[in-house]
Amino acid sequence: AQSVAQPEDQVNVAEGNPLTVKCTYSVSGNPYLFWYVQYPNRGLQFLLKYITGDNLVKGSYGFEAEFNKSQTSFHLKKPSALVSDSALYFCAVRDTDSSASKIIFGSGTRLSIRP
Amino acid sequence: NAGVMQNPRHLVRRRGQEARLRCSPVKGHSHVYWYRQLPEEGLKFMVYLQKENIIDESGMPKERFSAEFPKEGPSILRIQQVVRGDSAAYFCASSPGEATQYFGPGTRLLVL
Numbered sequence: 753a754q755s756v757a758q759p760e761d762q763v764n765v766a767e768g769n770p771l772t773v774k775c776t777y778s779v780s781g782n783p784y785l786f787w788y789v790q791y792p793n794r795g796l797q798f799l800l801k802y803i804t805g806d807n808l809v810k811g812s813y814g815f816e817a818e819f820n821k822s823q824t825s826f827h828l829k830k831p832s833a834l835v836s837d838s839a840l841y842f843c844a845v846r847d848t849d850s851s852a853s854k855i856i857f858g859s860g861t862r863l864s865i866r867p
Numbered sequence: 868n869a870g871v872m873q874n875p876r877h878l879v880r881r882r883g884q885e886a887r888l889r890c891s892p893v894k895g896h897s898h899v900y901w902y903r904q905l906p907e908e909g910l911k912f913m914v915y916l917q918k919e920n921i922i923d924e925s926g927m928p929k930e931r932f933s934a935e936f937p938k939e940g941p942s943i944l945r946i947q948q949v950v951r952g953d954s955a956a957y958f959c960a961s962s963p964g965e966a967t968q969y970f971g972p973g974t975r976l977l978v979l
Contacts, residue, residue: 784966795871795958795970796910803966842909846966854923855968857902859909 754779754847758858765833765865773828773861775817775843785826786844786855787817796842802826813837833865869894871961871971872941879977886946886953888974892961899942900960900968901934910958916942949978 756777765771777783784803788796800811807819817828826843843858872891880886892899897918902910915923916936927934931949936942946953956975960968 786967788970793975795972796960798967798969801967854912854915854925855900855966856912857910 754783754845754856756843756845756856756858758841758843758861760861761859762862762864765863767835767865767867768832771830771833771837771863771865773841773843773863775826775828775858776824777826777843777845778824779845779847782848783826784846784848784855785817785819786846787811787815787826787828788842788844788857789813790840790842790860792839799828799841835865835867838863838865871959871969873957873959873971873974875974876972877975877977879979880949881979882950883948886949886976886978888944888946888957888959888976890942890944890959890961890971892942892959893963893969896961896963896969898962898964899936900962901942901944902958902960904956904958904973906955913944946976949976951978954978 786801787799790796799815800809802809802819810816815830817826840860840862842860844855846855874889899916901913904910912926914927914934931947933945954977956973958973959971962968
């Protein structure tokens with residue numbers, strides 16, 4: 753069975769500093785991996801995805817994520833945080849060996865950027 | 868291009884009433900997914916539908932909940948005889964069959 757874990761409920765970073773939001777996954781086959789962001793009272797917005805190819809994936813708003821197969825991780829990163837990055841971030845995984853298209857979401861990490 | 872549309876955005880029901888949530892996917896998308904989010908929690912998968920078919924309903928409660936995605940018109944998530952525990956945000960997502968899902972703004976259901 754596929755699963756995804758976000759070990760940190762909250763991450764606090766000062767504006768201008770680099771940020772990392774952690775994600776690890778478990779699938780039986782090859783993973784499709786995603787990051788989504790949710791602002792208050794809004795739906796989820798797609799940030800980036802890893803399907804195949806380069807392990808470093810660049811996405812919206814200056815975010816990037818690195819796929820690490822040996823560590824089964826897909827951490828979200830940004831070199832310089834902005835206050836406007838404060839939101840709830842979800843990692844998600846789909847097992848490509850599965851015939852269904854169900855995507856499993858992590859529990860979310862609340863990112864707080866202080867001025 | 869219109870994204871995923873959901874209506875109503877807010878819905879208030881009294882215990883025992885029916886709640887009907889609508890989702891119009893991105894034009895051309897034939898895959899629809901419903902998720903539930905409780906306050907300060909992540910998204911829980913409920914059901915995955917393609918046109919006129921339920922593909923995976925493993926996350927749907929066995930009673931009172933049903934979903935459909937007819938050949939014409941929006942996808943409907945129906946909750947009969949609502950209880951206070953049904954209060955949550957319900958999100959719909961659609962995809963064209965590839966991996967990425969695009970989410971609607973959600974319907975916030977409050978059961979009094």
